[in-house]
Amino acid sequence: MIIIDGSEGEGGGQVVRTACALSLVTGEPFRIANVRGGRDRPGLMRQHVTAIEAACAIGTATCEGLSVGSSEIAFRPGRIVPGEYQFAVGTAGSTALVLQTVLMPLLRADGPSRLVLEGGTHNPQAPPFEFLARAFLPILNHMGPKVCLRLVRHGFYPRGGGRIEVDITPAPLEPIACRERGAPAGCSARVLLAGLPLSIGERMMTAARKGLVDWPAPAFAIDELPADLGPGIVLLLERAFDHVTEVMSGFGRMGERAEAVAGTAARRIAGYAASGAFAGPYLADQLLLPMALAGGGSFTTVTPSKHSRTAASIIERFLGRRWSFTEDGEAGHRAELV
Amino acid sequence: MKATVVIGFLGSTLDASKIGPSRWSKWRPSVALCMHEDLRVDRFVLLHGTPHLRLADYVAEDIASVSPETTVERHVLDFRDPWDFEEVYGKLLDFARSYRFDPEAEDYLVHITTGTHVGQICLFLLTEAHYFPGKLLQTQPRRGTADAVGMWNTIDLDLSRYDSIATRFAAHAAESTSFLKSGIETRNRAFNRMIDEIEQVALRSKAPLLLMGPTGAGKSQLARRIYELKRLRHQVKGAFVEVNCATLRGDGTMSALFGHRKGAFTGAAADRPGLLRSADTGVLFLDEIGELGLDEQAMILRAVEDKRFLPVGADTDVASDFQLIAGTNRRLTDQVASGAFREDLFARLNLWTFELPGLAERQEDIAPNLDYELDRFAEREGNRVTFNKEAREAYLAFATGPEALWTGNFRDLAASVTRMATFSPGGRIDRASVDAEIVRLRKLWTATSGEGDDLEAVLGIDRLAALDPFDRVQLAYVVAICRASRSLSEAGRRLFSASRARKASSNDADRLRKYLARFGLAWSDLQP
Numbered sequence: 001m002i003i004i005d006g007s008e009g010e011g012g013g014q015v016v017r018t019a020c021a022l023s024l025v026t027g028e029p030f031r032i033a034n035v036r037g038g039r040d041r042p043g044l045m046r047q048h049v050t051a052i053e054a055a056c057a058i059g060t061a062t063c064e065g066l067s068v069g070s071s072e073i074a075f076r077p078g079r080i081v082p083g084e085y086q087f088a089v090g091t092a093g094s095t096a097l098v099l100q101t102v103l104m105p106l107l108r109a110d111g112p113s114r115l116v117l118e119g120g121t122h123n124p125q126a127p128p129f130e131f132l133a134r135a136f137l138p139i140l141n142h143m144g145p146k147v148c149l150r151l152v153r154h155g156f157y158p159r160g161g162g163r164i165e166v167d168i169t170p171a172p173l174e175p176i177a178c179r180e181r182g183a184p185a186g187c188s189a190r191v192l193l194a195g196l197p198l199s200i201g202e203r204m205m206t207a208a209r210k211g212l213v214d215w216p217a218p219a220f221a222i223d224e225l226p227a228d229l230g231p232g233i234v235l236l237l238e239r240a241f242d243h244v245t246e247v248m249s250g251f252g253r254m255g256e257r258a259e260a261v262a263g264t265a266a267r268r269i270a271g272y273a274a275s276g277a278f279a280g281p282y283l284a285d286q287l288l289l290p291m292a293l294a295g296g297g298s299f300t301t302v303t304p305s306k307h308s309r310t311a312a313s314i315i316e317r318f319l320g321r322r323w324s325f326t327e328d329g330e331a332g333h334r335a336e337l338v
Numbered sequence: 339m340k341a342t343v344v345i346g347f348l349g350s351t352l353d354a355s356k357i358g359p360s361r362w363s364k365w366r367p368s369v370a371l372c373m374h375e376d377l378r379v380d381r382f383v384l385l386h387g388t389p390h391l392r393l394a395d396y397v398a399e400d401i402a403s404v405s406p407e408t409t410v411e412r413h414v415l416d417f418r419d420p421w422d423f424e425e426v427y428g429k430l431l432d433f434a435r436s437y438r439f440d441p442e443a444e445d446y447l448v449h450i451t452t453g454t455h456v457g458q459i460c461l462f463l464l465t466e467a468h469y470f471p472g473k474l475l476q477t478q479p480r481r482g483t484a485d486a487v488g489m490w491n492t493i494d495l496d497l498s499r500y501d502s503i504a505t506r507f508a509a510h511a512a513e514s515t516s517f518l519k520s521g522i523e524t525r526n527r528a529f530n531r532m533i534d535e536i537e538q539v540a541l542r543s544k545a546p547l548l549l550m551g552p553t554g555a556g557k558s559q560l561a562r563r564i565y566e567l568k569r570l571r572h573q574v575k576g577a578f579v580e581v582n583c584a585t586l587r588g589d590g591t592m593s594a595l596f597g598h599r600k601g602a603f604t605g606a607a608a609d610r611p612g613l614l615r616s617a618d619t620g621v622l623f624l625d626e627i628g629e630l631g632l633d634e635q636a637m638i639l640r641a642v643e644d645k646r647f648l649p650v651g652a653d654t655d656v657a658s659d660f661q662l663i664a665g666t667n668r669r670l671t672d673q674v675a676s677g678a679f680r681e682d683l684f685a686r687l688n689l690w691t692f693e694l695p696g697l698a699e700r701q702e703d704i705a706p707n708l709d710y711e712l713d714r715f716a717e718r719e720g721n722r723v724t725f726n727k728e729a730r731e732a733y734l735a736f737a738t739g740p741e742a743l744w745t746g747n748f749r750d751l752a753a754s755v756t757r758m759a760t761f762s763p764g765g766r767i768d769r770a771s772v773d774a775e776i777v778r779l780r781k782l783w784t785a786t787s788g789e790g791d792d793l794e795a796v797l798g799i800d801r802l803a804a805l806d807p808f809d810r811v812q813l814a815y816v817v818a819i820c821r822a823s824r825s826l827s828e829a830g831r832r833l834f835s836a837s838r839a840r841k842a843s844s845n846d847a848d849r850l851r852k853y854l855a856r857f858g859l860a861w862s863d864l865q866p
Contacts, residue, residue: 041375041376043376045375045376046374046375046376046377046378046407047375049378050407066339067339067340067378068342068376068377068378069376088406088407089406090372090373090375090378090404090405090406090407091372091373091375091404091405091487093375118406119406158362158373158404158486158487159362159400159403159404160403160404161403161404194359195358195359195360195362196359227358227359228358228359229359230359230362231359231360231362231363254363254483254484254485255483
């Protein structure tokens with residue numbers, strides 16, 4: 001039994017999700033005390049309970065202490081059963097975070113799976129659908145398996161109600177080295193807007209163009225979605241290279257100016273483009289687990305985040321493999337499994 | 339994992355919104371309570387009337403969207419008038435009684451933010467009475483933002499679960515008991531337990547209280563403190579009326595207690611309200627209630643039960659609503675057995691009976707009461723008097739020893755302190771004052787105790803020790819009569835009066851002389 005202090009490192013829900021995934025893959029039970037001890041409202045929140053319930057469902061696992069507000073859980077994995085699953089997550093919860101919990105175990109299953117995930121697809125607290133589909137999954141698929149993601153219906157915070165479908169065909173994960181991003185292969189800036197005045201989208205777009213003067217005019221577009229999906233607005237900035245695509249987002253929020261949201265997102269994608277690193281901070285987080293399970297891998301990234309270091313330390317507890325982060329000249333940092 | 343079930347009204351105003359995405363910028367309590375990350379609602383029992391079917395549909399749909407974990411269980415509850423307390427309470431009570439609660443498997447939260455105020459009050463009352471076996475759930479919007487989620491918190495009506503409230507309750511109760519004890523830090527466990535009970539009874543009951551205990555045990559003082567405590571807590575408005583029934587004698591008794599009309603009897607020159615009337619909305623303390631005659635007892639019983647009685651000479655009843663505290667130093671049960679006290683009145687008084695122990699049974703309380711009496715003396719005389727250490731120890735050693743009978747209880751202690759304080763003009767009670775006081779107390783108690791005869795002076799200690807108690811009582815009586823008589827013959831006539839009446843004996847003086855001679859006494863020994 002692996003014992004984890006949930007207040008260490010980044011101290012949030014990522015510890016719980018990563019531990020569940022690793023436990024199902026390795027068959028090693030774990031206990032977390034001080035769940036989300038680093039947060040204002042510690043203990044499990046609804047979305048974490050849903051994620052753990054999903055892990056229990058696909059892995060015939062049991063979890064003691066599983067309730068909203070619980071500060072200690074003990075998770076005992078069982079056999080991973082592939083198949084068709086449907087999980088729904090409440091208001092602020094993101095489908096991406098549920099997927100993060102169950103995807104690696106299902107890649108180890110002895111058959112294909114099909115998931116229907118309902119809840120938020122575009123939620124400021126989690127990677128949006130486009131990030132998973134265009135930045136993360138192409139690299140994962142490059143490692144061997146085949147994971148297909150479809151957006152059936154958008155789900156914005158707070159109303160949720162979105163739906164994505166995932167087809168998973170397992171295959172052994174192969175180590176890959178991701179040092180070079182390759183030549184530029186295009187860019188796109190899209191505003192998704194639902195149930196809000198178009199003018200807000202236009203303001204966001206104008207601000208994004210100001211921050212990304214070298215992007216061609218046709219790259220910018222507003223997608224107006226059916227009003228009943230809303231309210232919701234998000235700016236999605238996508239920068240493609242031969243070997244990698246990065247996606248940054250900016251969510252419109254009550255009380256925050258559209259221009260400010262767009263300006264921040266534009267600065268972040270421009271910063272990534274200028275860095276020469278393979279992965280931005282969010283993509284780096286996501287790559288640690290599959291590469292560790294593949295038994296090898298490396299990539300270049302910007303300064304590793306606290307999230308990344310926390311994930312790396314949980315991985316080390318379960319797999320005994322350590323991620324090393326070293327400075328690597330122009331590209332920023334080099335992450336390597338040792 | 340225990341399921342969380344929310345029970346609440348659909349808010350016909352608060353939960354209503356425009357159709358369209360703008361509704362997500364509005365706080366709608368029933369939807370909002372399903373949007374919290376830290377509150378998972380597994381089932382929502384949504385109460386609503388038939389006119390709000392469509393709104394209920396709309397709200398239920400939105401709950402399904404934001405909270406797939408929640409099953410909405412709709413329950414139609416129609417009120418003719420949702421502001422009518424009787425109707426709303428009755429229908430909610432029926433609902434609560436018919437609902438299958440399973441507190442082992444489910445936690446219940448009763449949402450009181452929606453519904454009419456009457457509905458909210460009824461939910462509160464039914465939750466407090468445990469018809470809804472759960473906690474109250476309160477939700478509210480966040481000020482100044484168009485936030486759809488807002489805030490929530492629960493209220494557990496079991497107040498003992500709130501530390502600060504429980505602490506205040508405890509402090510309040512401690513204050514009350516301390517109040518009843520006049521601030522004296524008594525240590526006697528039996529006495530303290532009794533005071534705790536009196537505190538609870540005094541604040542919760544309007545039924546009569548019966549304080550039993552020897553004279554001077556503090557019945558009167560305690561009755562007054564109970565009254566003052568009740569007045570502080572706004573439970574009585576009227577006066578504290580105190581009367582010692584032993585002081586009521588003869589014809590005036592009825593009139594003193596129940597009042598009279600002008601002209602009811604000779605000398606009734608004006609209306610007199612009587613003590614019971616004066617105690618209206620207050621407290622009537624009848625000390626030594628065992629001294630009342632049977633007629634007065636009957637009237638008192640009626641006044642307690644019906645709050646009405648008939649003044650002397652009046653044609654109609656008058657009303658007075660008072661709380662009765664009765665005091666007695668006799669065993670009322672014995673008086674009931676002998677027919678001197680009405681059984682029905684005793685039964686009425688015997689609900690809350692407290693027996694105040696005498697001071698001799700509360701040795702550990704003598705020291706704190708000694709300090710209290712010194713304080714009282716200082717207050718009364720404007721002169722603070724203290725013991726020196728040795729004197730205090732000597733006094734307490736005597737006061738708590740087997741010799742100290744404290745037959746007059748607190749009265750004795752108060753008098754003792756007053757004497758010592760008065761004899762200590764320097765404000766300091768020293769060993770000599772204490773020794774003198776001990777002699778005085780010894781004398782007091784030998785005089786008043788069962789063995790309080792003066793045979794020691796007559797016979798001397800050795801001969802007295804050889805005397806059987808059987809003879810001692812008789813001899814003591816004989817000696818007392820002799821001392822009160824002018825001659826041997828007079829004493830003989832009084833002592834043998836019955837025989838004399840039957841003419842069975844003629845020489846009473848000789849008979850008495852022979853009796854005294856058996857103890858080695860002569861008439862002259864008994865004359866001053």
